[in-house]
Amino acid sequence: MARRPILEMPHPRLRSPAAPVTAFDADLKRLVDDLLDTLSAEGGIGLSAPQVDDGRRVVVLDLSEDGSDRQVFVNPDVVSKTALGIVEESCLSVPGVVGNVVRATEVRVRAQDASGAPVERDLSGMEAVCLLHEIDHLDGILFVDRLSIFHKLRLRAAALARSLRGRDAA
Numbered sequence: 001m002a003r004r005p006i007l008e009m010p011h012p013r014l015r016s017p018a019a020p021v022t023a024f025d026a027d028l029k030r031l032v033d034d035l036l037d038t039l040s041a042e043g044g045i046g047l048s049a050p051q052v053d054d055g056r057r058v059v060v061l062d063l064s065e066d067g068s069d070r071q072v073f074v075n076p077d078v079v080s081k082t083a084l085g086i087v088e089e090s091c092l093s094v095p096g097v098v099g100n101v102v103r104a105t106e107v108r109v110r111a112q113d114a115s116g117a118p119v120e121r122d123l124s125g126m127e128a129v130c131l132l133h134e135i136d137h138l139d140g141i142l143f144v145d146r147l148s149i150f151h152k153l154r155l156r157a158a159a160l161a162r163s164l165r166g167r168d169a170a
C-alpha cells in the first residue's frame with residue numbers, strides 16, 4: 001500500500017476517459033489500496049483512479065471522520081438519480097477552487113468490488129454528490145466544467161490577475 005501523487009489540472013490524464021476494468025487481479029487490488037491510502041493521507045472524501053494517473057474506472061469514497069466508511073466502486077454505473085441540489089464542491093486536482101455545482105442528491109449505483117463481485121447501493125446527500133463528482137473524473141470531466149458562466153469568468157479574472165502580478169514581480 002502506498003500514497004500516490006495526485007495530478008492537478010491541466011494534466012491531460014484528467015481529461016482522458018478511463019477504461020472499464022476487465023482484470024480483477026493483484027494490480028487492481030494494489031490500485032484500490034493505494035487510492036484508499038492516498039485519500040486518507042489527503043483528508044479527502046473521494047478519489048478516482050485518473051487523479052493518480054491510472055486510466056481505469058475505479059472510485060473510492062470515505063465520508064467518515066475516522067476511515068470507517070471506505071467504499072470501493074469498480075466500473076460504477078449510475079442507474080438512477082433524483083432530487084437536485086446545489087452543493088459547494090472542491091477537488092484535490094483543482095487546488096484552491098471552491099464552487100457551487102448542481103447535482104443529484106439521491107443516486108442508485110451499480111458497480112463491482114475489487115474482486116469483481118456485483119455491488120448495488122443507494123447513496124444520498126453528500127455521498128451521492130461525491131460519487132457523481134468522482135464518476136465525472138472517469139469521464140474526463142472536472143467540477144469546474146459544471147460551474148456557472150459567472151463563476152467561470154470570476155475564476156478566469158482571478159487567474160489573470162495572478163499572472164499579471166507574477167509578471168510585475170518578475
Ligand code: ZN
Pocket residue numbers: 090091092093133134137
Ligand atoms: Zn475531484
